[in-house]
Amino acid sequence: MNTDDGYITEDGRKIGGVVMEMKNITLRFGGVTAIKDITFDIREGEIRAIIGPNGAGKSSMLNVVSGFYVPQEGEVFFRGEKRPPLKPFEVARQGIARTFQNIALFEGMSVLDNVMTGRLTQMNSGFISQALWRGKAEREEIENREICERVIDFLEIQSIRKTPVSRLPYGLKKRVELARALASEPKLLLLDEPMAGMNVEEKEDMSRFILDVNDEFGTTIALIEHDMGVVMDLSDRVVVMDYGKKIGDGTPSEVRNNQAVIDAYLGVSHD
Amino acid sequence: MPDQLIYAMEVFFNGLMAGVLYALVALGFVLIYKASGIFNYAQGVMALFAAMTLVGVMEGQVPFAHLINAVLGTKVHHFGWHLPAFVGIITTVIVMVILAWLVQRIIFKHLVGQEPIILFMATIGLAYFMEGLGDMMWGSEIKKLDVGLPQGINLWIDETTYNIFDYGFFIDNLDIVATIIAVTLVASLVIFAQYTKEGRAMRAVADDHQAALSVGVSLNFIWIMVWSVAGFVALVAGIMWGTKSGVQFSLSLIALKALPVLMLGGFTSIPGAIVGGLIIGVGEKLFEFLIGPLIGGATENWFAYVLALLLLVFRPQGLFGEKIIERV
Numbered sequence: 001m002n003t004d005d006g007y008i009t010e011d012g013r014k015i016g017g018v019v020m021e022m023k024n025i026t027l028r029f030g031g032v033t034a035i036k037d038i039t040f041d042i043r044e045g046e047i048r049a050i051i052g053p054n055g056a057g058k059s060s061m062l063n064v065v066s067g068f069y070v071p072q073e074g075e076v077f078f079r080g081e082k083r084p085p086l087k088p089f090e091v092a093r094q095g096i097a098r099t100f101q102n103i104a105l106f107e108g109m110s111v112l113d114n115v116m117t118g119r120l121t122q123m124n125s126g127f128i129s130q131a132l133w134r135g136k137a138e139r140e141e142i143e144n145r146e147i148c149e150r151v152i153d154f155l156e157i158q159s160i161r162k163t164p165v166s167r168l169p170y171g172l173k174k175r176v177e178l179a180r181a182l183a184s185e186p187k188l189l190l191l192d193e194p195m196a197g198m199n200v201e202e203k204e205d206m207s208r209f210i211l212d213v214n215d216e217f218g219t220t221i222a223l224i225e226h227d228m229g230v231v232m233d234l235s236d237r238v239v240v241m242d243y244g245k246k247i248g249d250g251t252p253s254e255v256r257n258n259q260a261v262i263d264a265y266l267g268v269s270h271d
Numbered sequence: 272m273p274d275q276l277i278y279a280m281e282v283f284f285n286g287l288m289a290g291v292l293y294a295l296v297a298l299g300f301v302l303i304y305k306a307s308g309i310f311n312y313a314q315g316v317m318a319l320f321a322a323m324t325l326v327g328v329m330e331g332q333v334p335f336a337h338l339i340n341a342v343l344g345t346k347v348h349h350f351g352w353h354l355p356a357f358v359g360i361i362t363t364v365i366v367m368v369i370l371a372w373l374v375q376r377i378i379f380k381h382l383v384g385q386e387p388i389i390l391f392m393a394t395i396g397l398a399y400f401m402e403g404l405g406d407m408m409w410g411s412e413i414k415k416l417d418v419g420l421p422q423g424i425n426l427w428i429d430e431t432t433y434n435i436f437d438y439g440f441f442i443d444n445l446d447i448v449a450t451i452i453a454v455t456l457v458a459s460l461v462i463f464a465q466y467t468k469e470g471r472a473m474r475a476v477a478d479d480h481q482a483a484l485s486v487g488v489s490l491n492f493i494w495i496m497v498w499s500v501a502g503f504v505a506l507v508a509g510i511m512w513g514t515k516s517g518v519q520f521s522l523s524l525i526a527l528k529a530l531p532v533l534m535l536g537g538f539t540s541i542p543g544a545i546v547g548g549l550i551i552g553v554g555e556k557l558f559e560f561l562i563g564p565l566i567g568g569a570t571e572n573w574f575a576y577v578l579a580l581l582l583l584v585f586r587p588q589g590l591f592g593e594k595i596i597e598r599v
Contacts, residue, residue, distance in 0.1 A: 066485070068484070088484040088485065089487045089488055090487075090489075092485055092487035097486075100481065100482070100485070104479050104481040104482035104485065105482060106474070106475055106482060107479070108478050109475075109478065113471075116471065117471060117472075117488075120471060120472055120475070120487055120488060121486065180486065
């Protein structure tokens, strides 16, 4: 593991050592290479963004991190240890939580129940005692419930706690999904386009929540986003992808002045 | 009280008891459907297979005896032991869990994400396969199943009702036991689904596979668990029906009786399966008793289906099913 001590961000926050390191990752689907030889790291306590034009391989990258895709080549290091190819649920149990581009919530359950599923990996009392609601199970359920309620308060969704998720509007669903991911107290939180399809006001709310989560709980966050303005405001460091390759990596101001990035976004003639 | 009304009451109670048995079979369907969206056509055959295995184990039958004898020229049929019921039941439960594991491992693991109709077809294949397997393992003759459940008329009810109405109700002890067992089973399943971590994970899987994975739920584990529980429910249903009318092929057809129960109760509701079963049980017995004589009888064969059909017209999701709302 890279045990150096991190860096100080532009706004003066201290960032720790490397939490997750992707080394020479290549991912292919049949003949299509979605990700070509990409290397980058995510550090403790930072907000790391992955940006790029449509089809650049951003979501594929996030899916590699969360275990939904297994890369053909390359190595993944999580908290200093090399990670073998794992199933997505095993990755989740290691403390990596995520949200999805097209919201994946349990539509039939209430908001509270959805958030409580985020605690599934943290429960370990036997199922008989859970069924009987005795001893360890009772304490555990109360503890978990408290953590969930704190997250619900934090994200300001108290008023819809008992509402079935299927009745909620899009923006709130996104927030519930974030709440579920937060409830598991993740070591690394992955957000796949947390602001896609939102209006300006909702985007501002969501940005505030992401910053607050990072600030309040010190959660390490990696996110994909299209809205350049949002990305530049939120993130400490940015990876830029285009056609499956990494074309830039650095602080927002560094990336903004990178010629390759400008070309990729504005288009350049190849003659 | 007029005689007719007293008879009707007796018929009503008998209907309730019959309904409980329908509900038991329907419950197996609901469990698997809820957790994996698979309509398991093989549920009835599972009940038959479980009952056959139970009899085979208790009677010390050699599995695949005919096959072994035909290939090796031997004449083995029995191990020569008679095991107590609880040993037989435990062994059968183990067999059903292994079966659940195999079904998941060999069939459904490879069909993740396929259309529901394809999963349904796979269960039809599974049904015929298990039917053949059961015959090959234990032989196809009708077998008597006796795990020591009380049978015959309940004298206490007979006497009490005789003292009140001057007419003794005929209620079978087996039906009473079946009711008690079914109620216990349902109560424990509901508690399991609502209050345990595994139950919450099961509901999560039922709702959204991707989301379930992302909160750390193993789909494979949940599905094996659900098929095991469904296998256990099948065993209970198999014991009840097998004790009542012998372990024979027709036992697998009770699955068809569970269909109207499911339409009535909704495919996703455990309480719905129970209420649906009771309505069908009581409905068909009372209909036969009251209307049957007027139209020539044999209404029990079709009443349940007609009732289900009528309900489908007015409430397609069943009495307890989740309402389907589509946003435009």
